[in-house]
Amino acid sequence: MLTLYCPCCGEDVDETDLHAGGEAHLKRFGPGSSDEEFEGYLFMRENPKGVHFERWHHTYGCGKWFLAARCTQTLEVFGTYPAQTLEPPKDIRDKITKKRPGWTWGALS
Amino acid sequence: MSDVISALQGRTAEGVVTIQEMGLCGMITLRGDLADPKIAAICRDLTGHDLPAKGHATTTGETGLAWMSPDEVLILVPYATSEVALSMAQEALKGSHFLAFDVSDARAMFQLTGKYVHEILAKLAPVDLDPAHFPVGRLRRSRLGQVAAAFWKVDQDSFRVVCFRSVADYTFNLLAASAKAGPVDHLNG
Numbered sequence: 612m613l614t615l616y617c618p619c620c621g622e623d624v625d626e627t628d629l630h631a632g633g634e635a636h637l638k639r640f641g642p643g644s645s646d647e648e649f650e651g652y653l654f655m656r657e658n659p660k661g662v663h664f665e666r667w668h669h670t671y672g673c674g675k676w677f678l679a680a681r682c683t684q685t686l687e688v689f690g691t692y693p694a695q696t697l698e699p700p701k702d703i704r705d706k707i708t709k710k711r712p713g714w715t716w717g718a719l720s
Numbered sequence: 721m722s723d724v725i726s727a728l729q730g731r732t733a734e735g736v737v738t739i740q741e742m743g744l745c746g747m748i749t750l751r752g753d754l755a756d757p758k759i760a761a762i763c764r765d766l767t768g769h770d771l772p773a774k775g776h777a778t779t780t781g782e783t784g785l786a787w788m789s790p791d792e793v794l795i796l797v798p799y800a801t802s803e804v805a806l807s808m809a810q811e812a813l814k815g816s817h818f819l820a821f822d823v824s825d826a827r828a829m830f831q832l833t834g835k836y837v838h839e840i841l842a843k844l845a846p847v848d849l850d851p852a853h854f855p856v857g858r859l860r861r862s863r864l865g866q867v868a869a870a871f872w873k874v875d876q877d878s879f880r881v882v883c884f885r886s887v888a889d890y891t892f893n894l895l896a897a898s899a900k901a902g903p904v905d906h907l908n909g
């Protein structure tokens with residue numbers, strides 16, 4: 612059972628009220644990009660056992676998207692943050708570093 | 721003109737907690753920038769209430785405002801006045817980026833009254849309904865069983881529930897079954 616805090620409406624939300632939206636912080640490659648870039652954008656995903664960053668949609672509530680940092684192994688939630696960010700905020704990364712020293716995720720660490 | 725009727729025409733289940741479909745209720749969905757003073761002003765003109773805080777509703781009888789999301793408020797007015805209220809909102813917000821829509825006939829509203837009302841809802845929604853954490857005026861959008869619903873606490877012993885009209889029958893039966901099964905006697909302990 613996963614409970615995520617929705618930063619848009621300020622509620623602690625049960626997983627069953629949410630819809631998972633896949634990996635966070637994807638960079639879109641569209642017209643003009645190389646085949647490799649486009650393939651990576653469409654298909655290549657992190658699949659970590661541990662620290663992960665995801666998109667979630669508060670479907671049964673405010674109807675907004677937000678992002679979450681959590682551990683796929685223990686379900687520990689490190690934090691949630693607005694979708695309008697290009698990378699996880701520093702306080703959440705610091706918190707993860709404290710709990711999972713040496714973590715990496717894509718180009719992040 | 722055909723007769724206008726609500727989804728369940730006031731169907732009622734009496735019990736420890738009484739469930740009543742409220743009949744025709746005027747409801748206008750207003751979406752826009754809630755920080756825009758024009759929105760606050762028209763909401764006040766239509767209901768006499770200030771915009772409620774995040775996660776709250778303020779109502780007096782049939783009239784009031786319910787905060788539905790960071791850019792959405794549900795305006796509650798008597799059913800007979802909803803058309804006029806809608807055109808007033810559209811007039812007042814001309815030039816702003818907004819959407820106002822009369823959803824009166826697309827929703828159903830229920831009144832739940834009784835001492836164990838928190839528990840009757842807590843059995844159906846993944847929400848912390850402990851009265852200590854869910855004070856009067858608090859609103860939550862979530863699920864009741866299988867369907868989306870919004871509910872808020874009107875006073876110590878009563879809640880208002882809004883759902884889609886198409887699932888009014890399911891919602892009524894669900895609430896009535898939960899009430900009939902009785903209190904767990906945990907939240908009011």
Ligand SMILES: [Zn+2]
Pocket residue numbers: 617618619620621622669672673674675
């Ligand atoms: Zn939300």
